[in-house]
Amino acid sequence: MARKKKGRDISGWLVIDKPAGMTSTAVVNKVKWAFNANKAGHAGTLDPDATGVLAVALGEATKTVPYITDAMKAYEFTVTLGAATNTDDEEGQVIATSANRPTDDEIKEALFGFVGDIMQVPPKFSAVKIDGQRAYKLARDGEDVELAARPLFVEELLLVDRPDADHVVLEMTCGKGGYVRSIARDLGEKLGCHGHVQRLRRIWSGPFDAAEDGVTLEQIEERARTPELDEFLLPVEAGLDDMTEVTATPEGAVRLKNGNPGMVIASGVEYGEEVWASYEGKALAVGTFKSGNLHPVRVFNLD
Template sequence: MDGFLCFNKPCGPSSFQIIHKLRKALGIKKIGHAGTLDPHATGLLVIAVGNATRLLQYIPNEPKVYRFSIQFGTETDTLDSEGKTTRSGGSLPEPQQLIQCIDTFKGEILQAPPQFSAVKTDGVRAYSRARSGEQFSLPPRPVFIYSLNLLHYNETEGQALLEVQCSGGTYVRSLVRDIASSLHTYGFASSIHRVSSGTFTLNHALTTETLENAGKYIMPIAEIFSERLKVQVTERQKMQLSHGMDIIISENTDSGIVFAFSGDNILAVLQKKEGTTYHPVTVFHTEG
């Protein structure tokens, strides 16, 4: 049972708890996900099953799209609705101020992860240091914001609904913090919903209500990758790949990584060596 499925995560359970439920539903231990969601966040989790877990680093799962809400005037230690209030009484921005502000967050920006995050500092998870009350800072790192749009704003309540298309590694909670700071006020993410991740969407996504039918939602590996990145190999090349040998690809491709198939069965991930010579960096052992 190899392939990918999309799961529409509800608010509450962690990504790991969802994986645990899927392992029980599918009767298979080899399951992983491409990008976690915080427990209070909802939406798309891309799940890999069986041998597909070895392909997670190659799947087309960027850019990511999130729809999120900001509550202005208050800040929490976790930068979401689950945390303790650390500052309050901040001003509520005017609509035009907010529109002008979000325009400055497009393109490449430097972003410091939240202190309550899984980022490691000195070998320790940041959230562990934050929970112990330690004072520390995390260095900013570059992320890319492809688009950021204001969908709705209730000026009276200071509540904004936005949608962002961004690179992997972007923290929506940090984006909320930085938008509020730029407006000289406070804010936290009152909701975060992942809409899509690359070519993966919530259309036909598995839910907790349909968990018992999880097997029917698995997409074959061959459906995930673009046709231009897939090559069909001969029986001789199939044997060569099984022994970790380089092969010559006759198809015209300029990609550094391609995927070798025999029919719909993936045989290997190939990395360009030179010219038309490719080396197998990941080999899937199949019968026959």
């Protein structure tokens, strides 16, 4: 007999406004403890010194994590000009300096080269795996880390502030897998002045926004292990906001609950489109729409 997981069968999303100085895993563990949840995960790692949206999924919401991880995201970050570091952020050792300081117009012109479909080399101090080992572990051991360039879609990259000659504040909207530290590094190289990230904040991720949905860890700790804590939870369906919703028929709902294709009511949905089905107001399944039926790939148990 399989062992029953310890904790509550509780499902939903919690949008943590992550503080600097904590790993994403540490945040998830604190949330899991506070809710006494039997299952938790997050949608998209943030560097320890980064702040902002860390979407934490509990229970059945973990089945929707891939849709948030793959969604567009927005970051606001400050780049320090004039110095490159081995980690591409403030925590690393300075490896090159320059007295050159570009003008605002030169920066704006350079930013165009980072918009659209680009190729990006991840930082050496990153979680990318090389022959089964994390790049940051190899880099810490003094090994010469060579990482291959990866594709990234950048929808927008804007100069939003220039507080002084040595710093520039940028805002970027991009797809999955973007490294802000690489943008800062490569921008500095392109401008001939070097650069690294001083401050990084994820302001939204998919349907989740720090200003509208964000909850602090202090708020979580104040209500930990109390019924009031559940008031912070967003429904499982919140993780599916960017996907088209269809409605299962009563007969279709029964079939979908058992993992079989089921009839749905849909309007304006194309054949082969990925959608999610609801029944009586609750998420039932995610799958592919074909000829009036949803072919499920993930089924939720929210009864």
